[in-house]
Amino acid sequence: MAAESREETAYAKGYDEGYRTGAAAGAEEEVASLLPPYTILPDVSAKEVMQAGLQGYLHRLKPLMKPEEVYRRLEQSLAAGQPLSVVRLGDGELLALAHDAVLPLEQSLAAGPFLPTAGITLPDHDARERLVEAVRGADVIGIPTSRLPTYQGLLFPILRHFGISHETLDFTVSTINYALHEQKLLQQLLRGRQVLVIGNKAVPLANVLSASGVHVAGAIAPVNGFGDISRVLAEAASHAFDIALVAGGIPAVVICRNIAAELGKVALDFGHLADKLISGELTYD
Structure with a gap:
């Protein structure tokens, strides 16, 4: 997943707050524009109108896999020795x-000043196409629940543009890494397994996991952007492991998918859960 740096978080927070303020006012104006001429709708908010209208779209709801369902899928794949990739967008x-x-391009650059620290410098069409193929082939995809412009507001136009049907994809939340840890499902999953750790902070993460009794099969560091993916995969192939935890910024999506597709293993996009475990903000036990 993208590096959740302070810069990114602050930018996103400011952007989202501004968007929400404008969206609330815009929603009220949109309702007003739909009313018959010379009428008003007293004491009914735009939110209430939307809630009533949503009833007609409930049949189009797409369920997201819950943490326990993702855990079950991971556990079954590990038990059967089958490949599985869980990535996050x-x-x-x-x-x-x-x-x-x-x-x-200009709009993408303006909205993503943090992207170079997350492993990609735009424009990079080759990296974009590798991401497309990874999304197309991933087994479980974590997505944002937010409908804001840089989240679901981009997701579904992207899928349509690249000819990927969302109906064929298994979605969960983009914070599935944290949910698995919070519900102690990650700890159950790794118990007794050989774990390969990949990312810029793979070594300190491996130390934290080892101290908690996890069998660490190896640590691969660093992950220097998309150009480093081939080396990372080649090094991963030299290790005997059951599951890979990948904290490699945006390239993690491609690495996870290829660990499953090429090495026949299970891979989980670990993201900044690695940083929180290393810093002690979160504990593994």
């Missing part, structure tokens, strides 16, 4: 997918 991944396709 945040605003960084979506902007990388959208640039020069769904969004003009």
Whole structure:
């Protein structure tokens, strides 16, 4: 997943707050524009109108896999020795997918000043196409629940643009890494397994996991952007492991998918859960 740096978080927070303020006012104006001439709708908010109208679209709801369902899928794949990739799409991944396709390059750059620290410098059409193929082939995809412009507002136009039907994809939340940890499902999953750790902070993460009794099969560091993916995969192939935890910025999506597709293993996009475990903000036990 994209690097959740302070810069990215602050930018996204400011952008989203501004968008929400404008959206609330815009929603009220949109309702007003739909009313018959010379009428008003007293004491009914735009939110209430939307809630009533949503009833007609409930049949189109698409369920997201819950943490326990993702855990079950991971556990079954590990038990059967079958490949599985769980990847996550945040605003960084979506902007990388959208640039020069769904969004003009300039707009992608303006919305994603953090992208170079997440492993991609735009424009990079080759990286974009590798991401497209990874999304197309991933087994479980974490997506944002937010409908804001740089989240679901990009996701579905991206899928349509690249000819990927959302109906064929298994979605979960983009914070599935944290949910698995919070519900102690990650700890159950790794118990007794050989774990390969990949990312810029693979070594300190491996130390934290080892200290908690996890059998670490190896640590691969660093992950220097999309140009480093081939080396990372080649090094991963030299290790005997059951599951890979990948904290490699945006390239993690491609690495996870290829670990499953090429090495026949299970891979989980671990993201900044790695940083929180290393810093002690979260504990593994």
